[in-house]
Amino acid sequence: xxxxxxxxxxxxxxxxxxxxxxxxxxxxxxxxxxxxxxxxxxxxxxxxxxxxxxxxxxxxxxxxxxxxxxxxxxxxxxxxxxxxxxxxxxxxxxxxxxxxxxxxxxxxxxxxxxxxxxxxxxxxxxxxxxxxxxxxxxxxxxxxxxxxxxxxxxxxxxxxxxxxxxxxxxxxxxxxxxxxxxxxxxxxxxxxxxxxxxxxxxxxxxxxxxxxxxxxxxxxxxxxxxxxxxxxxxxxxxxxxxxxxxxxxxxxxxxxxxxxxxxxxxxxxxxxxxxxxxxxxxxxxxxxxxxxxxxxxxxxxxxxxxxxxxxxxxxxxxxxxxxxxxxxxxxxxxxxxx
Numbered sequence: 001x002x003x004x005x006x007x008x009x010x011x012x013x014x015x016x017x018x019x020x021x022x023x024x025x026x027x028x029x030x031x032x033x034x035x036x037x038x039x040x041x042x043x044x045x046x047x048x049x050x051x052x053x054x055x056x057x058x059x060x061x062x063x064x065x066x067x068x069x070x071x072x073x074x075x076x077x078x079x080x081x082x083x084x085x086x087x088x089x090x091x092x093x094x095x096x097x098x099x100x101x102x103x104x105x106x107x108x109x110x111x112x113x114x115x116x117x118x119x120x121x122x123x124x125x126x127x128x129x130x131x132x133x134x135x136x137x138x139x140x141x142x143x144x145x146x147x148x149x150x151x152x153x154x155x156x157x158x159x160x161x162x163x164x165x166x167x168x169x170x171x172x173x174x175x176x177x178x179x180x181x182x183x184x185x186x187x188x189x190x191x192x193x194x195x196x197x198x199x200x201x202x203x204x205x206x207x208x209x210x211x212x213x214x215x216x217x218x219x220x221x222x223x224x225x226x227x228x229x230x231x232x233x234x235x236x237x238x239x240x241x242x243x244x245x246x247x248x249x250x251x252x253x254x255x256x257x258x259x260x261x262x263x264x265x266x267x268x269x270x271x272x273x274x275x276x277x278x279x280x281x282x283x284x285x286x287x288x289x290x291x292x293x294x295x296x297x298x299x300x301x302x303x304x305x306x307x308x309x310x311x312x313x314x315x316x317x318x319x320x321x322x323x324x325x326x327x328x329x330x331x332x333x334x335x336x337x338x
Contacts, residue, residue, distance in 0.1 A: 019096075092330065209228045221245075225247070281294060317330045
């Protein structure tokens with residue numbers, strides 16, 4: 001391990017854009033298939049699901065993997081393995097999307113279908129806190145292309161569970177933004193905010209700058225991807241003025257064909273423009289990367305110095321939904337790292 005790699009691993013980091021279902025490795029998929037199928041999936045068959053060339057192919061692969069998360073035990077296994085890997089990378093806090101909209105849709109909205117799954121996720125979370133010193137918050141992903149009515153179920157469940165479970169921190173609006181923008185969810189966002197939920201939104205990943213403006217207008221506190229902001233100087237200035245954190249995902253954008261190369265990714269441009277940018281892995285099992293590797297790529301492809309990498313780690317804490325006292329404590333540890 002080189003000196004810079006050692007520094008990156010030891011750097012306390014938060015991961016803020018991470019989909020639980022996207023952390024399931026092919027080997028785990030084989031294990032899950034053995035639980036629920038008469039003929040377990042072969043490893044090469046599982047690995048083939050992770051080979052795609054565009055964003056639509058990624059969505060199809062994500063769907064295939066999620067279908068094999070069939071019961072609470074599967075979710076607990078997936079969550080625990082995700083948390084083990086996060087801790088190995090020096091991640092000390094994670095805010096993880098769970099595709100609650102998918103769970104409801106595929107279980108035909110049966111009453112009480114989500115609660116056992118959530119209990120399993122909570123067992124993994126508490127174990128990670130006790131054994132790994134890792135804190136985890138859950139962000140319920142409503143999946144925008146499942147209609148507003150479907151999303152409303154997810155928003156309501158998040159508000160309901162938050163009262164007893166502080167680990168339910170917010171709402172995410174993911175899915176295919178080419179099919180549904182942000183404006184239809186304005187009322188749901190307002191209700192979620194009133195319930196004390198924090199608001200995140202995928203915007204400008206597969207669409208233009210106006211999609212990011214729309215996300216900001218309905219009250220999004222963080223923007224995921226925001227690739228197309230680079231095409232609009234005034235939007236960049238607005239994001240800077242608002243201090244809206246951006247959850248950037250370099251490898252994800254390259255692997256889905258939305259960005260032609262690491263060199264063309266706007267990470268460096270956004271950082272130099274003074275935006276509050278964070279590095280994340282999105283769906284690490286699908287993209288053969290993780291947040292530790294994203295820091296290495298920032299160093300290798302965009303010339304980020306150790307001090308700039310340290311600043312990215314600070315940003316990850318500043319942009320998190322942690323209490324201010326915890327943010328300050330982690331930033332102090334980041335500052336003192338040798």
